[in-house]
Amino acid sequence: SxxxxxxxxxxxxxxxxxxxxxxxxxxxxxxLYWYKQKYGEGLIFLMMLQKGGExxxxxxxxxxxxxxxxxxxxxxxASQPSHAGIYLCGAAMESxxxxxxxxxxxxxxxxxxx
Amino acid sequence: xxxxxxxxxxxxxxxxxxxxxxxxxxxxDLSVYWYQQSLDQGLQFLIQYYxxxxxxxxxxxxxxxxxxxxxLHSELNLSSLELGDSALYFCASSVVPYxxxxxxxxxxxxx
Numbered sequence: 217s218x219x220x221x222x223x224x225x226x227x228x229x230x231x232x233x234x235x236x237x238x239x240x241x242x243x244x245x246x247x248l249y250w251y252k253q254k255y256g257e258g259l260i261f262l263m264m265l266q267k268g269g270e271x272x273x274x275x276x277x278x279x280x281x282x283x284x285x286x287x288x289x290x291x292x293x294a295s296q297p298s299h300a301g302i303y304l305c306g307a308a309m310e311s312x313x314x315x316x317x318x319x320x321x322x323x324x325x326x327x328x329x330x
Numbered sequence: 331x332x333x334x335x336x337x338x339x340x341x342x343x344x345x346x347x348x349x350x351x352x353x354x355x356x357x358x359d360l361s362v363y364w365y366q367q368s369l370d371q372g373l374q375f376l377i378q379y380y381x382x383x384x385x386x387x388x389x390x391x392x393x394x395x396x397x398x399x400x401x402l403h404s405e406l407n408l409s410s411l412e413l414g415d416s417a418l419y420f421c422a423s424s425v426v427p428y429x430x431x432x433x434x435x436x437x438x439x440x441x
Contacts, residue, residue: 249430256418258332258434304373306430317386318363318422318430322372 219243220307222321229295230329237290237324239305246316247308248281248288252301253323259304262290292326300328333357334423336433344441348409351436355402355423361385362404363430364396368417379404411440 221240229235239248247266251259263272265281265288272279276293292299302323308316333356343349355362364376366389375388379398390396393411398404408415416439422432 251432256437258420259422259432261431306373317375317378317388319375320365320373 219309219319220305220321222303222305222324224324225322226325226327228327228329231296232294235292235295235326237303237305237326239288239290239307239321241286241307241309243286243309245281245285245288245307245309248279248285249306249308249318250279250288250290251304251306253304254301262303295326295328297328297330300326302326332431332433334421334431334433336419336421336436338436339434340437340439342439342441343411345411345413347411347440348407349411349438351406351408351419351421351438353404353406353421353423353433355404355421356431359423359431360402361424362398362402363422363424364390364404364406365420365422366417367420367435373420376406408438413440416440 223238249264250262253259263279268283268285270281278291281288302325304320304323306318306320309319335354337352360381363378365373367373376390377396378386382398393409396406418435420435422430424430
């Protein structure tokens with residue numbers, strides 16, 4: 217089973233519209249990361265959240281981590297074609313001992329129509 | 331440039347062959363993580379090394395192996411390649427568990 221569930225799997229919006237992508241875990245998250253990826257290219261780091269209730273913003277993108285640290289949302293305000301791509305949430309999860317591995321959701325494909 | 335260097339960028343090889351992917355982590359980062367990304371499975375964690383030692387294993391096949399050298403660069407060896415091994419392979423590095431930087435990936439095509 218997928219440890220991190222992202223929704224929706226894909227999203228098509230009109231330029232200028234707001235949108236939200238969700239990331240849910242069944243386990244407590246020790247660090248939650250949001251990345252953006254253009255198809256076939258590398259992952260671009262967007263934001264990292266660690267504390268329950270934490271919220272961070274960068275330009276028109278805001279990410280939040282809920283108090284229980286099991287769910288995060290990524291919100292884009294006034295979307296632009298440059299926001300198009302695959303958004304991936306990744307979470308640091310215990311992998312035994314004091315080790316952690318970064319586990320990813322399957323991603324959300326965002327298309328922004330001009 | 332993220333600071334994590336992966337070579338080669340593209341690789342085309344035949345089934346049954348063996349290839350080696352290389353990753354140089356960001357300066358100062360001791361951990362290297364390898365991931366495989368395919369359309370149906372998404373981004374899957376393969377293996378982690380920390381300062382030369384294996385730290386964690388994910389969904390890595392027995393035909394795959396990795397190592398991290400004293401200069402901290404890492405190599406992922408894929409052998410007896412199958413068509414289904416075609417994917418993007420990424421490495422990431424971090425200095426603590428909470429900061430991960432990804433390379434631009436190696437696209438492997440098995441024909």
